[in-house]
Amino acid sequence: MRFDFTGKTIIVTGATRGIGKQIADDLAELKANLILTGTNPDEIDMLNRSAITNSTSKKYHCVNFSENESLLEFIDELKKTDRVHGLINNAGINRLNYIDETLIEDWNDMISVNLSAPFQLIRCVSEKMKKQSYGRIVNVASIFSKISKERRSVYSATKFGIHGLTVGVSNDLARHNILVNTLSPGFVLTDLTRKNLSEKEQLEMAQMIPARRLAVTRDISNVAIFLMSDLNQYLTGQNIVVDGGFTNI
Ligand SMILES: NC(=O)c1ccc[n+]([C@@H]2O[C@H](COP(=O)([O-])OP(=O)(O)OC[C@H]3O[C@@H](n4cnc5c(N)ncnc54)[C@H](OP(=O)(O)O)[C@@H]3O)[C@@H](O)[C@H]2O)c1
Known part of the structure; x- marks a missing residue:
């Protein structure tokens, strides 16, 4: 079976x-209509112009999840959209610090971007x-939703939290085929x-991973595509870890 997202609107x-x-990019190739976000207005303008030139069904919105407004x-824009079939809560930030040096601003920003925004978007869609008795939602967390490491207490709190949200919401929505x-x-x-780990x-990290390499973005996208697709009919409320085996050692 080939993946085909014709007629599906995905955020x-x-x-x-x-x-x-x-x-x-992968969903666009598979013919999805895409509602996308980023934070830089100039880049968003440029990306929207290039989407029109290349006739792709991508519409970018400039949204900063640190700012509730x-x-x-x-x-409000999403409420005007007729149908939404999928939501991928991917935007995330990670400011590393020891707990006693963590600023309340960093706590608030990480909670807003990694946890509150996904909650509000899930509630809306x-x-x-x-x-429409149909939906697929993927919350992008991290291995730090299962384990943690020095200087990642707040990041882990948000990522453990978002998986808790997944479990709870999946219980609420499974009967609606979501x-x-x-x-x-x-x-x-x-x-x-690259910001958080030197070359x-x-x-060194690659040597600690059973697969002996870091992931490339396609490794993660392939799994997201499956979770968003109609090939997935019965998998819900799970935390799918794509880490080359790292959390097993
Ligand atoms: N990279 C990893 O190794 C890794 C591992 C585990 C989990 N993750 C998770 O995977 C997700 C994506 O990570 P990535 O490595 O692809 O990140 P990235 O390259 O840093 O890209 C982050 C994306 O989030 C957007 N973003 C940043 N701050 C935002 C804000 N305040 N409001 C709204 N959007 C914002 C960025 O927009 P701009 O381009 O406009 O800044 C960008 O599109 C995150 O949830 C992250 O926690 C990543």
């Missing part, structure tokens, strides 16, 4: 870079999904990883 947050961009404006799962990547080569640390 991917944080789709300007890294994992979210890969998922959006900005999120609410986006939600689930209403539409219930009416399947909700967490997708937890290990170490993926993106800007976020030397990345090489």
